[in-house]
Amino acid sequence: xxxxxTTPPTxxxxxxxxxxxxxHKSFGDREVLRGIDLEVGSGEVVCVIGPSGSGKxxxxxxxxxxEQPTAGTVTVLGTEVTDPDVDIDQxxxxxxxxxxxxxxxAHQSVLQNCTLAQRKVLGRSRAQAEAVAxxxxxxxxxxDRAQSMPSQLSGGQQQRVAIARxxxxxxxxxxxxxxxxxxxxxxxxxxLAVMRDLAQEGMTMLVVTHEMAFAREVGDRVVxxxxxxxVETGPADQVIGAxxxxxxxAFLRRVLDPTHLQVGGPNGT
Amino acid sequence: MAATLSPPxxxxxxxxRMSPRRRARTAxxxxxxxxxxAAAVVVAVTDWRxxxxxxxxxxxxxxxxxxxxRALTNTLVYTAAAFAVGLSLGLLLALMKLSxxxxxxxxxxxxxxxxRGIPALLVVVAFGYAVPVALGVSIGSLTAKAxxxxxxxxxxxxxxxxxxxxxxxPRGQVEAARSxxxxxxxxMVTIVIPQAFRIVLPPMTNELILLxxxxxxxxxxxxxxxxxxxxKLGRDFLSSATGGLTALFVIGACYLCITIPLGLLARxxxxxxxxxxx
Ligand SMILES: Nc1ncnc2c1ncn2[C@@H]1O[C@H](COP(=O)(O)OP(=O)(O)OP(=O)(O)O)[C@@H](O)[C@H]1O
Ligand SMILES: [Mg+2]
Numbered sequence: 001x002x003x004x005x006t007t008p009p010t011x012x013x014x015x016x017x018x019x020x021x022x023x024h025k026s027f028g029d030r031e032v033l034r035g036i037d038l039e040v041g042s043g044e045v046v047c048v049i050g051p052s053g054s055g056k057x058x059x060x061x062x063x064x065x066x067e068q069p070t071a072g073t074v075t076v077l078g079t080e081v082t083d084p085d086v087d088i089d090q091x092x093x094x095x096x097x098x099x100x101x102x103x104x105x106a107h108q109s110v111l112q113n114c115t116l117a118q119r120k121v122l123g124r125s126r127a128q129a130e131a132v133a134x135x136x137x138x139x140x141x142x143x144d145r146a147q148s149m150p151s152q153l154s155g156g157q158q159q160r161v162a163i164a165r166x167x168x169x170x171x172x173x174x175x176x177x178x179x180x181x182x183x184x185x186x187x188x189x190x191x192l193a194v195m196r197d198l199a200q201e202g203m204t205m206l207v208v209t210h211e212m213a214f215a216r217e218v219g220d221r222v223v224x225x226x227x228x229x230x231v232e233t234g235p236a237d238q239v240i241g242a243x244x245x246x247x248x249x250a251f252l253r254r255v256l257d258p259t260h261l262q263v264g265g266p267n268g269t
Numbered sequence: 270m271a272a273t274l275s276p277p278x279x280x281x282x283x284x285x286r287m288s289p290r291r292r293a294r295t296a297x298x299x300x301x302x303x304x305x306x307a308a309a310v311v312v313a314v315t316d317w318r319x320x321x322x323x324x325x326x327x328x329x330x331x332x333x334x335x336x337x338x339r340a341l342t343n344t345l346v347y348t349a350a351a352f353a354v355g356l357s358l359g360l361l362l363a364l365m366k367l368s369x370x371x372x373x374x375x376x377x378x379x380x381x382x383x384x385r386g387i388p389a390l391l392v393v394v395a396f397g398y399a400v401p402v403a404l405g406v407s408i409g410s411l412t413a414k415a416x417x418x419x420x421x422x423x424x425x426x427x428x429x430x431x432x433x434x435x436x437x438x439p440r441g442q443v444e445a446a447r448s449x450x451x452x453x454x455x456x457m458v459t460i461v462i463p464q465a466f467r468i469v470l471p472p473m474t475n476e477l478i479l480l481x482x483x484x485x486x487x488x489x490x491x492x493x494x495x496x497x498x499x500x501k502l503g504r505d506f507l508s509s510a511t512g513g514l515t516a517l518f519v520i521g522a523c524y525l526c527i528t529i530p531l532g533l534l535a536r537x538x539x540x541x542x543x544x545x546x547x
Binding site for chain 1: 439441442444445446447448449450451452455459460463464467
């Protein structure tokens, strides 16, 4: 299934990059996604916001089938991934994913992290893979750390390597699951800057985030989820600046209000 | 509330209390003194001349020398062969135990429980006498017999160790690999097993050391002198020679010559492969 190295990237799909319709997901009896419909167009940046436990990560993980949907269809880059006969590895090789916990391969150097899948999945030669990896490490400002081990890097650096690793596969879609939530506040900026660049270069991105300013500035569209459903979706400025739905307003009040720490309860969480 | 209670009354002390550091130093001093007294007693009551003659008799040791190298090599060969069987079978069992196919899990569990639960000695005897009768096949090579018998026992322990090691690799590592388009098998081989290897290195070393000592059981298979392992050689010398227990000490030293470097090697490996993970 490894693509020959000379194959040009598949031409951008004519339609949307991601189409989700009627998506349901249950863990046992617990229904986490209750019928989601969502489209992501080519070159679009869609940010997903919502309270903890509302199913944002699950939604994202259904796109590359890290979670198996219970019902509904998900089509990615023209391939219906919910079809049981689909070669999911082939689709995944065209979709980059960045995790909250970075998940760099702990036993491999930064460079190896960025070349492994290129060689094993795309069938690139070592020289080719390293050239691509170095270009992307350069892009995230970490070319000088190519030989470091992940544990020798700060969280922000690790996350930037994770982005470079995903980009090294020349993905046509990038999924981000709260990429800055595990970072110390002073390291958030460097990761968001890389993502902003990426958006400006026209990458199609689906981003789960708690960074409202980022969503508003970089997102073309914002999706607000609550309790397994999409409550509101629209242009970023509108959903974050002037939300129409009651639940969106309540959520944004909690998140944006600098005194929201007191709202949670007496223990101040 | 506890805070409102009055603090416990301070008991008057007869003599000034020692500072914690002084107390620790005194305690340590007492321990050293005890050690010295014990050593002195041992030295005083031991009949050193007798010990020299019957435990560390150089004549006996020299007498053993020509056959010792052979026995040492045999022990190493038996151990290596048994470990090869144990590791391959153990890895297979570990993967079966983690399989999504339920009957595989049952078989692996049954195997592990069975071979962990019975003495290795029984398995060796079974390979010597029961298996040839039951299956109508006789395994010609003694090394093969030893490797199978001891390897099958060892596999049960190794399987559990490997399973725990594989499960200790964080899920995120697998998800990252899968999200890059790597297949389940490829992820296992390039991501999970290398990381599990480092986790299981210390318990695996234990396993190898135990196996080294368990090769002493193969005398039950019936050995020709050329096939003697260290223990069998030692037993022969114990019963024939006049040097008392000297053979025992020589053999013990030989085992340590195998096992101690093994432990050191494992620590080295752990240090070098552990650079990244911590
Ligand atoms: N593997 C799983 N098994 C069982 N329940 C799960 C599993 N994964 C997620 N859930 C549950 O599904 C619900 C939605 O989880 P999800 O991680 O998608 O939420 P989220 O919106 O990403 O929240 P957060 O902002 O905290 O990351 C949660 O209640 C969670 O407990
Ligand atoms: Mg989440």
